[in-house]
Amino acid sequence: MDAAAAAQKRKRAEQEEEQAATDGLDVLDLRAAKRLLLGFERRLRDNLEARMKHPDDPARFADSELALHAETDRLRLLAGAPELFPDLVPLGLASSLSSLLTHENADLAAAAASLLADLTDSDDPSDLAGVQALADALVEANALDLLVHNLSRLSEADPDEAEAVHHSLAVLENLIDLRPHLADLVCDRTKVLRWLLARVKARDFEANKQYASEILAILLQNSPANQKRLGQMNGVDGLLQAVAMYKSRDPRTTDEEEMLENLFDCLCCVLMPLGNKERFVKAEGVELMIIIMKQKKSAYSSAIRTLDFAMTRFPPACERFVDVLGLKTAFAAFMGKIPVNKKNKNESYQEELEERIISLVASLFGGITKGSRRIRLLGKFVENECEKIDRLMELYIRYSDRVKAETERFESLDLDDLEMDDDERYNRKLEAGLYTLQLVALILGHIWHSGNSQMRTRIELLLRQNKLTKDDVKEILQEYHDNIGDLDGPEEKEKAQGRTKEIIAALS
Known part of the structure; x- marks a missing residue:
């Protein structure tokens, strides 16, 4: 027997010994886990050597790749022992698996992504420390960059590679769930936003x-940096193109419905920065949302939500909304004339939709302060014998009753036991509907401030019928004024408080 054959025989014997040591194990101890990792790294090294020796002859390294694939599958045993990860990371667990992501054989790269998806997926709090240790090591080993690179090179026309894309996305999701700051990091270091x-x-x-x-x-939630990045790569227009496919048809399956909701979530997130609101208006996003509302498909409520985000503290969107005849569509929703489908039979859905449309109308009054557009907006409240003021008062009474009931409830409890400070009390009232009540009061105040005698007479009549006075409305507005935050800066806070003071003064 020559030296090469003898070496090959020894290698096979070692492999058989390593496999025998871990075969049949349901739970690994550290020693067995180390043997598994050692076996994997040996197969990885053997394969790389075979590829370097015979780069133009795949038949010469095919066996080593089959062995590597089998050993990669055997590493799945580690998913049941995350408490061992901190001990395995210094031995190369993260770096070896990350290097496999770059393998020229797409099947092996896919196997690595699938394995990492298993290893980083954990819902058990007791496993968290171990899985986080692996996550940190993967980031250190550039796994984020390699995963995103894989997304670009895999062809989803091939079912196996499409599955590998799914696993790669799962790893990204798991890592961000484990370390939320990675949402910014992966978008800063890679082209993942562009690919998505x-x-x-x-x-x-x-x-x-x-x-x-x-x-x-997930990447856009709570990340102003990612919201701005997506806007700068024409992402607002891209998302509008994606949702436009559903302007005249409903999703066909629950999965497709979930995807559409995700797309609208993305759109609402990306509309947080001012620059993206401008892009939304330029890309005719206002017009698209009105079309979706008119079509009365399942995206109806999502279109209202998107308009609410776009128009909040952004007058150009409010002006465009009036210019493209959006008032008729919006006030149909305001009056409760919403399309009937399986979603809006849900009470919480109806409540959210109602609150969104109230917010949208309040944004219109805040964004359109003068001129013919203001006249058209106010004119809506004169139509049909001031029916929209009747609706406004109906909403005022309903939300006022809810807030009063919640206030009385916690005031009847032992406040010493509750340890509730003023901020907590205010937050409890907000949860009961105070913010929506404040917006309704604000709209009433704007209408009163207009000086129109017909509308003022109607408001006074309805207040008397409900045993209320303008002082009750002023009290709600004063509380709103006192709690205006400075999220948009001290200058914007001062402006908002100044406008509210004017309305309160007009009601005096």
Whole structure:
């Protein structure tokens, strides 16, 4: 027997010994886990050597790749022992798996992504420390960059590679769930936002498009940096293109419905920065949302929510809304004339929709302060014998009763036991509907401030009928004034308080 054959025989014997040591194990101890990792790294090294020796002869390294694939699958045993990860990370667990993501054989890269999805997925709090240790090591080993690179090189026309894309997205989701700050980091270091945007713009629906929409929504939540990044890469227009596919049709499945909700979540998140509101108006987003509302499909409420985000503290969107004849559509919703479908039979859905449309009308009054547009807006409250003022008062009474009931409830309890300070009391009232009540009061105040005698007479009549006075409305507005925050800066806070003071003075 020559030396090469003898070496090969020894290698096979070692492999058989390592496999025998871990075969049949349901729970690993550290020693067995180390043997598993050692076996994997040996197969990885053997394969790399075979590829370097015979780069043009795949038959010469095929066996080593089969062995590596099998050993990668065996590493799944580690998913049941995350408490061992802190001991395995210094031995190369994260770095070795990250390097496999770059393997020229897409099947092996896919196997690595699938394995990492298993290893980083944990809902058990007791496993958290171990999985976080692995997550930190993966980031250190550039796994984020390699995962995103994989997304670009995999062809989803191949079912196996499409599955690998799904697993790669799962790893990203798991890592961000473990370390939320990675949402900013991965977008700063990679082109993941660009890839996801292109993916959700694809016309045909399938599982990975749905998953891409979910990951995009996760990356945009609570991340002003990512919201701005997406806007700068024409992302507002891209998202509008994606939702435009549903302007005249409903999703066909629950998964497709979930994807559409994700897309609208993305759109609302990306509308937080002022610059993206401008892009939304330029891309005719206001017009698209009005079309969706008129079509009365399942995206109806999502369109209202998007308009609410776009028009809040942004007068150009309010002006465009009036210019493209959005008032008729908005006030139909304000009067409760909403399309009937399986979603809006849900009471919480109806309540959210009602609160959104109230917020939208309040934004219109805040954004359109003079001129013909203001006259058209106020004119809506004169139509049909001031029916919209009647509706406004109906909403005022309903939300006022809810807030009073909540206030009486916690005032009847032992406040010493509750340890409730003023901020907590205020937050409890907000949860009961105080903010919506404040917006209704604000709209009433704007109407009164207009000086129109017909509308003023109607408001006074309705207040008397409900045993209320203008002082009750002023009290709500004063509390609103006192709690205006400075999220948009001290200058904006001062302006908002100044406008509210004017309305309170007009009611005196």
